[in-house]
Amino acid sequence: MAYLITNVSVLGAEPRDLYIDGGVIAEHKGEEPDHIIDGTGLVALPGLVDLHTHLREPGREDAETVETGSRAAALGGYTAVCAMANTSPVADTAGVVEQVWRLGREAGLVDVQPIGAVTVGLAGERLAELGAMADSAATVRIFSDDGHCVADPRLMRRALEYVKAFDGVIAQHAEEPRLTEGAQMHEGEVATRLGLTGWPAVAEEAIIARDVLLAEHVGSRLHVCHLSTAGSVEVVRQAKARGVRVTAEVTPHHLVLTHERAESYDPVFKVNPPLRTPDDVKALRAALAEGIIDIVATDHAPHAVEDKECEWAYARPGMVGLETALSVVLSTGSLEKDGEIDWDLVAERMSRTPARIAGLTDHGHDPLPGAPATFTLVDPAATRTVDPVETASRSKNNPYAGMSLPGRIVATFLRGEPTVLDGKATK
Numbered sequence: 001m002a003y004l005i006t007n008v009s010v011l012g013a014e015p016r017d018l019y020i021d022g023g024v025i026a027e028h029k030g031e032e033p034d035h036i037i038d039g040t041g042l043v044a045l046p047g048l049v050d051l052h053t054h055l056r057e058p059g060r061e062d063a064e065t066v067e068t069g070s071r072a073a074a075l076g077g078y079t080a081v082c083a084m085a086n087t088s089p090v091a092d093t094a095g096v097v098e099q100v101w102r103l104g105r106e107a108g109l110v111d112v113q114p115i116g117a118v119t120v121g122l123a124g125e126r127l128a129e130l131g132a133m134a135d136s137a138a139t140v141r142i143f144s145d146d147g148h149c150v151a152d153p154r155l156m157r158r159a160l161e162y163v164k165a166f167d168g169v170i171a172q173h174a175e176e177p178r179l180t181e182g183a184q185m186h187e188g189e190v191a192t193r194l195g196l197t198g199w200p201a202v203a204e205e206a207i208i209a210r211d212v213l214l215a216e217h218v219g220s221r222l223h224v225c226h227l228s229t230a231g232s233v234e235v236v237r238q239a240k241a242r243g244v245r246v247t248a249e250v251t252p253h254h255l256v257l258t259h260e261r262a263e264s265y266d267p268v269f270k271v272n273p274p275l276r277t278p279d280d281v282k283a284l285r286a287a288l289a290e291g292i293i294d295i296v297a298t299d300h301a302p303h304a305v306e307d308k309e310c311e312w313a314y315a316r317p318g319m320v321g322l323e324t325a326l327s328v329v330l331s332t333g334s335l336e337k338d339g340e341i342d343w344d345l346v347a348e349r350m351s352r353t354p355a356r357i358a359g360l361t362d363h364g365h366d367p368l369p370g371a372p373a374t375f376t377l378v379d380p381a382a383t384r385t386v387d388p389v390e391t392a393s394r395s396k397n398n399p400y401a402g403m404s405l406p407g408r409i410v411a412t413f414l415r416g417e418p419t420v421l422d423g424k425a426t427k
């Protein structure tokens with residue numbers, strides 16, 4: 001099928017036509033397309049890339065599957081997602097990562113790039129078969145025990161050394177477990193008032209500080225998952241200034257929600273790392289704009305009703321985020337220049353840089369003639385009220401319910417084929 005998109009602004013530039021045929025973008029030379037999309041008022045971006053998605057398959061298909069999570073991703077403007085390893089069984093062997101990769105191909109909605117576990121069963125005791133996962137059909141390049149911290153410094157060092165051979169990266173969930181035992185929310189005045197055990201900022205900052213030193217010592221690549229505190233920003237800033245090979249992500253929810261939300265005792269706001277203070281939010285936004293934080297990653301964490309609609313202390317941490325990520329980021333105003341959305345910066349933080357970190361060479365290309373037709377069309381003037389029930393995800397743990405957010409994904413294309421048209425999934 002050939003598509004003509006008329007009068008569309010590529011990354012905020014003057015409107016033009018784009019012709020899509022054979023999986024690539026071409027100049028329109030008068031050919032008759034099969035479909036015409038009126039791009040007036042729309043912005044074309046390289047397809048978004050999520051470095052941190054929980055798809056729950058295998059094991060918790062009641063919460064999400066590779067297919068339902070992929071559909072939610074496409075609806076959010078994503079063309080690739082990296083699937084975290086904390087499935088059941090854990091993605092710690094070539095067999096499991098190949099299974100996830102194959103399920104992603106079968107769904108065909110986004111490229112699903114499996115992340116492999118660092119340690120066997122995420123238990124933090126023995127290194128998993130990193131080489132076998134790297135050599136598998138899934139060609140794993142990112143390893144993470146996300147959900148758990150690789151707390152043992154010797155294991156962390158060995159993991160960093162191991163992945164150097166194939167330019168892999170260790171993505172750390174930075175949480176010193178001895179400092180967060182029994183923790184329910186951010187350690188601070190709100191936790192004190194509510195009588196809930198606190199998760200102190202230093203538990204994150206101490207691990208990041210240790211890991212940048214280890215990465216520096218080994219000369220290897222470290223990626224820090226879901227940075228959540230102002231102090232973490234400063235640790236990463238100093239490491240980057242020294243030339244350490246470190247990258248960092250922030251989630252949409254840590255850019256807008258704060259620990260006061262726990263006052264509702266609604267577990268939809270329970271997440272790990274926890275929602276922090278308004279000052280942390282301010283620092284994270286500034287760091288994202290500046291580039292100390294390299295990317296936005298969703299940490300899309302779907303959970304079944306029984307795991308979320310219960311007492312705060314028993315609820316699982318995590319919130320869905322794929323379908324709202326771009327809107328939430330736009331709502332912060334962090335990626336603006338002179339009061340206007342800086343689309344080039346949006347592309348940098350949500351597509352090009354995550355694609356580069358993950359080694360996804362098909363992604364992160366500006367939608368211009370000669371590039372793969374892997375892009376998304378956004379209507380920046382639209383607003384929408386978030387309805388947690390109206391979702392492609394199997395889970396409804398959406399913390400933005402009822403919020404009015406800017407921007408709407410109109411279409412998403414993966415290698416020339418639409419996965420979303422008119423705001424609806426094509427399959």
Ligand code: DOR
Nearest residue numbers: 146147271272301317318
């Ligand atoms: O809130 C979270 N949920 N943080 C994590 O690190 C894991 C994730 C999950 O798997 O639900």
Ligand code: ZN
Nearest residue numbers: 146147173225
């Ligand atoms: Zn995590």
